[in-house]
Amino acid sequence: MDRFDAMRVFARIVERRSFTRAAEDLDLPRATVTDAIKALEARLGVRLLQRTTRQVAPTLEGEVFYGRCLRLIADLEDAEGAFREAGPRGPLRIDVHGTMARHLLFPRLPNFLARYPGIELDVSEGDRYVDLVREGVDCAVRAGELRDSDLVARRLTTLAEATAASPDYCARHGMPARVDALQADGHLMIGFHSTATGAVLPLEFQQDGRVRTLVLPSQVRVRGADSYLGAALAGFGIVQSPRYRLDAYFADGRLVPLLEAFPPTPTPVNIVYARTRLPSPRLRAFIDWASGAFPPSTP
Numbered sequence: 001m002d003r004f005d006a007m008r009v010f011a012r013i014v015e016r017r018s019f020t021r022a023a024e025d026l027d028l029p030r031a032t033v034t035d036a037i038k039a040l041e042a043r044l045g046v047r048l049l050q051r052t053t054r055q056v057a058p059t060l061e062g063e064v065f066y067g068r069c070l071r072l073i074a075d076l077e078d079a080e081g082a083f084r085e086a087g088p089r090g091p092l093r094i095d096v097h098g099t100m101a102r103h104l105l106f107p108r109l110p111n112f113l114a115r116y117p118g119i120e121l122d123v124s125e126g127d128r129y130v131d132l133v134r135e136g137v138d139c140a141v142r143a144g145e146l147r148d149s150d151l152v153a154r155r156l157t158t159l160a161e162a163t164a165a166s167p168d169y170c171a172r173h174g175m176p177a178r179v180d181a182l183q184a185d186g187h188l189m190i191g192f193h194s195t196a197t198g199a200v201l202p203l204e205f206q207q208d209g210r211v212r213t214l215v216l217p218s219q220v221r222v223r224g225a226d227s228y229l230g231a232a233l234a235g236f237g238i239v240q241s242p243r244y245r246l247d248a249y250f251a252d253g254r255l256v257p258l259l260e261a262f263p264p265t266p267t268p269v270n271i272v273y274a275r276t277r278l279p280s281p282r283l284r285a286f287i288d289w290a291s292g293a294f295p296p297s298t299p
């Protein structure tokens with residue numbers, strides 16, 4: 001194994017905190033990964049990794065060497081890409097909220113793959129919060145305000161939100177004309193647990209130039225976006241969701257828009273990657289493409 005390949009192995013072990021997971025990511029035998037690190041440490045004359053029964057972590061020297069490796073690997077990939085007619089190539093792991101993947105990303109991906117046929121996408125989708133570095137994910141498309149300072153973010157779009165309930169729910173509880181009526185008239189919300197904190201997210205309304213939050217009683221609480229919408233269709237309470245998910249149900253009458261004069265705050269959508277990793281040419285290509293592929297921001 002040459003020095004650059006050994007650096008790639010070392011960098012992936014640092015990011016995955018595991019010899020086994022790094023070997024799986026790189027499609028290498030576990031023994032090859034172990035031998036590469038032993039040879040690298042022998043060549044440098046320092047210990048790069050601290051091994052415990054539960055995980056692997058870089059030593060102080062390993063942290064310094066990891067930063068150098070990232071820069072050298074990025075420079076090498078840039079140099080190779082400049083002379084490779086096929087352009088960026090290789091695997092790219094991205095994580096996208098399942099709803100956005102199906103509605104916004106997948107319909108546009110044929111254009112990206114036609115432009116970069118050498119890139120192989122591995123897309124994971126779900127509602128949980130993904131640790132990009134520990135799980136070996138190159139980038140993620142995330143909705144909502146970002147709180148992780150270790151991530152570099154680029155804004156893709158801003159999505160309009162709406163408040164909704166089923167016709168059956170409105171027949172039983174009435175159509176609220178103002179925000180205050182929600183509590184006064186005994187309305188229910190469907191609780192949605194935050195993937196970041198686990199707490200139930202409040203409803204939001206823009207009213208008189210400020211944002212008002214409100215938590216209503218809920219008989220049903222969920223943790224997934226599809227379950228959230230399904231509970232609304234079943235008449236269990238009020239929900240708030242991006243309009244792109246609700247417009248079709250508004251059009252066929254399965255859901256009814258509520259309090260349209262007091263819309264929820266729009267939701268920002270960002271593409272993020274770890275600050276500790278220099279983006280590869282294929283990651284930069286995806287970020288640049290995604291920045292122009294999503295629909296324009298809506299108020």
